[in-house]
Amino acid sequence: MAFITSAAAATPLPRLAFPFKSLFGAIFDDSLSRGRQIIALSKLSNEELADRGLRRGDIARHVAHDDYWR
Structure with missing residues (x-):
């Protein structure tokens, strides 16, 4: 019995998805x-x-100071 393999057609999807994945x-x-x-x-x-x-209440503000609390 012989197995035939063919090259799959290259699609641009992985290249298009890369920026979003990154x-x-x-x-x-x-x-x-x-x-x-x-x-x-x-x-x-x-x-x-x-x-x-x-203080305990300042932890989230301290950690996320650059994103949420400007």
């Missing part, structure tokens, strides 16, 4: 990083936060 990948990576920062800061005690000049 953009959404960067957004997703950034949100994961911010989430990790929020979790890490939330684990600190109030005294440790005060040493950094933060």
Whole structure:
């Protein structure tokens, strides 16, 4: 029995999807990083936060200062 393989026709879809994949990948990576920062800061005690000049209610503003609170 013989197996015949043929080359699939190249479509421009992967090339067109690349910029969107890169953009959404960067957004997703950034949100994961911010989430990790929020979790890490939330684990600190109030005294440790005060040493950094933060209060518990300021954590989200501190982490996302460049996007949400201008």
